[in-house]
Amino acid sequence: MHQTLAASRKTSHSCNVLALSSRDNPAILTIAHRGFWTATAENSLASVRAAVAAGVEMIEIDTQATADGRLVVIHDETLDRTTTGKGTVSELSFDVVRASKLKAGAGGDAADVTDECVPTLEELLEEARGRITVNIDTKFTRDLPQVMETVLRLGVEDQVLVKTDVDPEASHFDVLDTDWFGKIPHMPMFPVRKGKFAEDLRRIEALKAPMIEVKFTDIADLAEGRAEMERQNIRLWINSLDVSHCLDFNDTRALSNPEAVWGALAEAGVGAIQTDEVEAFTRWLKTGASETGRAWAR
Numbered sequence: 001m002h003q004t005l006a007a008s009r010k011t012s013h014s015c016n017v018l019a020l021s022s023r024d025n026p027a028i029l030t031i032a033h034r035g036f037w038t039a040t041a042e043n044s045l046a047s048v049r050a051a052v053a054a055g056v057e058m059i060e061i062d063t064q065a066t067a068d069g070r071l072v073v074i075h076d077e078t079l080d081r082t083t084t085g086k087g088t089v090s091e092l093s094f095d096v097v098r099a100s101k102l103k104a105g106a107g108g109d110a111a112d113v114t115d116e117c118v119p120t121l122e123e124l125l126e127e128a129r130g131r132i133t134v135n136i137d138t139k140f141t142r143d144l145p146q147v148m149e150t151v152l153r154l155g156v157e158d159q160v161l162v163k164t165d166v167d168p169e170a171s172h173f174d175v176l177d178t179d180w181f182g183k184i185p186h187m188p189m190f191p192v193r194k195g196k197f198a199e200d201l202r203r204i205e206a207l208k209a210p211m212i213e214v215k216f217t218d219i220a221d222l223a224e225g226r227a228e229m230e231r232q233n234i235r236l237w238i239n240s241l242d243v244s245h246c247l248d249f250n251d252t253r254a255l256s257n258p259e260a261v262w263g264a265l266a267e268a269g270v271g272a273i274q275t276d277e278v279e280a281f282t283r284w285l286k287t288g289a290s291e292t293g294r295a296w297a298r
Contacts, residue, residue, distance in 0.1 A: 013057050015159045017133050017185040021210035021235045029057045031274035041102040042082050043073045044116040048127045063121045064139040070094035071121040082107035125156050135161045148180035163187040168200035185210050192216040197225040213237040222268045237272040251277045258284040
């Protein structure tokens with residue numbers, strides 16, 4: 001029914017989140033965690049350019065505000081690991097944060113220093129404009145209104161996916177009351193409950209999610225929600241990051257046995273995988289993905 005995965009990846013992909021997320025798109029989406037940082041520096045403009053060059057469909061980035069209210073793109077609460085600077089981002093002025101240089105890769109004391117500085121959210125979204133979709137992880141809920149205002153002001157809402165935690169059992173979802181909901185694609189995040197995945201998917205239907213990010217304790221539980229995801233046109237996102245703790249479905253094991261990790265996830269109906277191993281993952285998609293993996297959306 002669908003073209004093969006290999007053929008689909010030869011086609012220039014859309015920068016529209018809803019088009020990419022639709023189950024009509026047969027490709028398994030590659031999500032580069034904090035940008036393509038292994039080739040550059042985490043959450044840097046260079047990591048955006050590297051992801052574009054690699055043909056990645058989406059990058060995940062982190063943002064938070066400085067003491068004087070500037071949104072910058074950095075994961076940790078402090079500058080210490082990823083930059084030459086020191087101190088808590090939210091307690092420092094933008095000028096101080098900006099004066100720091102990013103360290104290569106995942107940073108740390110032994111990492112090389114790059115010429116890159118900590119980018120603003122605006123700068124990163126401009127770098128990505130028309131080239132790649134962006135998943136924004138807002139590190140602190142207090143910054144979410146400013147993040148949404150920035151996305152809408154820049155007019156890049158079609159290529160941005162914002163995620164927040166939700167409780168499927170809640171009587172009301174507060175995100176429905178925000179002024180940005182329905183204008184910017186939103187991805188709910190929640191854990192898969194044993195025997196209740198399909199029920200929880202029906203509970204969140206009001207959120208009109210194009211994609212959901214979940215954690216599971218048994219991969220077999222994902223199959224229960226497959227029909228409901230098809231009905232609502234929801235794509236399933238799973239992290240194979242070593243820190244995601246979805247059992248042993250992680251990047252490290254995937255490097256030695258990609259079929260046991262990425263292949264198994266695809267067979268379970270996963271249509272988007274966030275990874276720190278972009279090169280290995282895209283190589284598997286192009287040359288080693290099983291026929292079952294290519295048919296994730298069936």
